[in-house]
Amino acid sequence: MNFRAGDLVSLGVFTAVYLVLYFAINMLASLTPLLQPITSFVTIVICGIVFMLFRARVRSTGMVALMALLLGTLTLLLGHHPITLATALVAGVAAEIAIAAKRAAPAASDVLGYAFFSLWSAGAVLPLIFLREDTIAQVRTQMGSAYAGSFAGLMTPGVVLTVVASYFVAGLLGGLLGRRMLAKHFVQAGLA
16 A cells, blocks of 8 residues: 555545445435335445545555445444444455556446445345344334334345345446546546
């Protein structure tokens, strides 16, 4: 890892913005379990703008993995399952590998990198496969029996795997949206 002090400042700022958007949009899922897969997808698409602006400002190797690890750590401290830390680490490394393959098309490698990066948040839903009863009990404690029952009925293991796959698709779409917004607005404004 070869980065400057300014890269660490940018890492902190963009991670904070990403996290605020992540929680603000995902809070809508507290209204009904049906919104959980939708808000997660929308969050990843919108946060693609933040990620691409981060990539425009910070090109140092390892910073994307650090951002994923920081997001995983912060969400763990805010109540996510520890699996989130593992998925963040794997997603961050996968994103770095995808971004490193930029020789032919740097923009495409950033988009693919964001798709892999987006999988960091899979740790929030993967416990529904591996630790289902404990996870549903925790949802019941936090949200009530009616919500937990609907949530358990909706988030079957097959649906969870589909949701995780949708994170990758949302990452591709978010990466494309982020690249477009970067070119259309942020470059002209001198922010990228």
